Amino acid sequence: MFRGKPIHVKRDDLIDPCLSGNKFRKLYALTIADPSKYSRVISYGGNQSNAMLSIACLCHQKEWRFEYVTKTIPEHLRADLTGNLKNALSLGMQLREVSALEYEGVISDLKEKYPLYSAPVDQNQKTLFIRQGGADPLAESGVNVLAAEIEAWRVEKNIDFLSVITPSGTGTTAFYLAKALPGLSVYTTALIGTTEYLMKQLRQLGEIPQNLHFLETEKKYRFGNLYPEFFRIQNELKSSGVEFDYLYAPKTWLSLAENLDAINTQLLYVHSGGVSGNETMVARYKRFFERMGK
Numbered sequence: 370m371f372r373g374k375p376i377h378v379k380r381d382d383l384i385d386p387c388l389s390g391n392k393f394r395k396l397y398a399l400t401i402a403d404p405s406k407y408s409r410v411i412s413y414g415g416n417q418s419n420a421m422l423s424i425a426c427l428c429h430q431k432e433w434r435f436e437y438v439t440k441t442i443p444e445h446l447r448a449d450l451t452g453n454l455k456n457a458l459s460l461g462m463q464l465r466e467v468s469a470l471e472y473e474g475v476i477s478d479l480k481e482k483y484p485l486y487s488a489p490v491d492q493n494q495k496t497l498f499i500r501q502g503g504a505d506p507l508a509e510s511g512v513n514v515l516a517a518e519i520e521a522w523r524v525e526k527n528i529d530f531l532s533v534i535t536p537s538g539t540g541t542t543a544f545y546l547a548k549a550l551p552g553l554s555v556y557t558t559a560l561i562g563t564t565e566y567l568m569k570q571l572r573q574l575g576e577i578p579q580n581l582h583f584l585e586t587e588k589k590y591r592f593g594n595l596y597p598e599f600f601r602i603q604n605e606l607k608s609s610g611v612e613f614d615y616l617y618a619p620k621t622w623l624s625l626a627e628n629l630d631a632i633n634t635q636l637l638y639v640h641s642g643g644v645s646g647n648e649t650m651v652a653r654y655k656r657f658f659e660r661m662g663k
């Protein structure tokens with residue numbers, strides 16, 4: 370129950386011990402790939418990214434070399450490695466740090482070398498390049514499996530009208546989910562940047578499906594920042610029995626709360642995982658509330 374309304378939760382966070390939630394879906398095509406298909410994977414993004422840890426874990430299992438490009442990590446993190454970065458490094462990830470100034474250039478060179486819509490394999494080196502956060506057409510087949518599971522569940526439960534909600538970082542999961550489920554409404558909210566920015570990114574994957582809807586919150590939130598209301602809604606959700614992540618889920622639930630009256634179908638929230646980062650986030654909130662003097 371959430372604010373007086375029953376909401377179903379698809380526990381994709383429990384799907385795989387290595388690849389959490391939607392990272393399993395987005396990387397699914399690789400999980401079933403023959404290990405000999407690749408020898409090296411390159412990706413890039415933030416130094417505590419959930420996608421980074423998932424790719425590191427997958428590459429470890431497949432014995433593929435994994436190179437990850439990120440901006441020079443701050444000294445305090447280097448001195449005391451924590452969270453997803455620590456775990457990914459212990460799985461053999463090779464970190465390639467570049468300065469903030471060089472970063473965009475290095476990434477655009479990589480994108481040029483490994484174009485999105487051509488075969489993703491570099492035949493000589495068996496190198497696979499994965500766009501930040503798995504925002505890659507590679508993700509479609511795995512998200513289609515998720516969509517098929519949702520559809521089978523809907524039929525089994527005799528639910529005629531169903532809406533699905535899931536958070537958007539890159540929006541890849543929401544995009545392919547809406548594409549695969551044209552008969553349902555798919556709701557999402559932009560976590561990184563504005564809705565306009567998200568839509569612009571999504572157009573790189575194709576035309577935005579008509580049934581994909583973007584929810585807003587009255588207040589603007591910055592990705593990665595801490596907000597008392599995020600912590601409060603986390604506790605509210607936890608007391609209803611499910612633990613969610615602190616980066617994506619709180620704003621998604623807040624956007625749902627603000628728009629709940631307008632959605633008059635049954636609702637399914639796809640839990641996209643990310644709970645592995647909670648330990649670090651709880652410690653950050655503890656310091657945050659101490660500074661605020663609460």
Ligand SMILES: *Cc1c(COP(=O)(O)O)cnc(C)c1O
Nearest residue numbers: 537538539540542617641642643
């Ligand atoms: C990675 C992640 C997302 C973002 O998924 P996209 O497909 O990039 O939109 C959302 N929620 C959690 C918990 C994640 O780890």
